[in-house]
Each structure stands twice: as structure tokens, then as C-alpha cells.
Amino acid sequence: MIIKRAQKEHAAALAEFRFRMFDEMYPDDKLCEKKAEIVKKSTQYYLFHIDDIDHYSVIACFHKQIIGCGTLLLQEKPPNPRYEKNITGYILNIFVDTEQRGKGVATKIMEHFHDYMRRLGITRVSLHASKSGYRLLVQED
Secondary structure (H helix, E strand, O other): OEEEEOOHHHHHHHHHHHHHHHHHHOHHHOHHHHHHHHHHHHHHHHHHHOOOOOEEEEEEEEOOEEEEEEEEEEEEOOOEOOEOOOEEEEEEEEEEOHHHOOOOHHHHHHHHHHHHHHHHOOOEEEEOOOHHHHHHOOOOO
16 A cells, blocks of 8 residues: 555545545435535645645555545644744545555554654644544554
8 A cells, every 4th residue: 555645636536535525424414416516626626725835635545546545734823932833734534445444544644644744843733533533643653
């Protein structure tokens, strides 16, 4: 399995995974009726923001097939005497294809994000997660 930074060519896949994530999180919302609109708007978002300095989306690939993804948004905050860099990471859109769950894909994505943030000197992070995703936030050093 390879975790790598997503490019514009992956925007549609990221958007599809985002839709699937919401569809699973909110089954009573009947999102399938709005799928085309949601995927289109999400694809446009990724195409516009994927190269932003404060946006870091990744894809997980296995045998050249995208099986998962995630996004890290970086937010600079006003100076704080406790932190050399007052930047916070916000992780969202962690999603793994149903058939690939339970194999450590989401954990590998989170480890990738934690390594990336360490390299940038970011010491604070939050995770927008479903109930099953909360355990991903805590990483052992």
C-alpha cells in the first residue's frame, strides 16, 4: 500500500469517497438523490484547493487502485507564546473503501499525516470523525 499526496487528477475520486462517507454517516438523509450535485461540488472544491499551501489531501493506493483517502487542513492562528508555530492541523474525510476496512489503511493515512505535521513543526491537531474514527486521533510516539 502506498500513501501519497493527491493531485488534481484525483479530485473526482476524492469527491466520490467524500460522498460515500457522508452517505454512510447519514443514511436517513437519502443523499443518493443529491449524489451528482454533491460529487460535482466536491470535485470542484478539490480542483480549486488541492494545491493550496494549507490543504494536504492524500490517497491510499493498493495495486494502482485508490482504496482510501484523507485531508489535512492547516490553520494558522494568532501568535501564542507556548508554540513556536501556532498552526493547527484539522483532519477530515478519512475514508476507506468498504472491502479494504480492517486492514490498517486509515491508520496508515493517520500516521502519514502525523509524520507530515511533525516535519512542519505542528504540535496540535483535531480530527473530524465518525464514532468509529475517534480512535485514530491518538497516536503512540
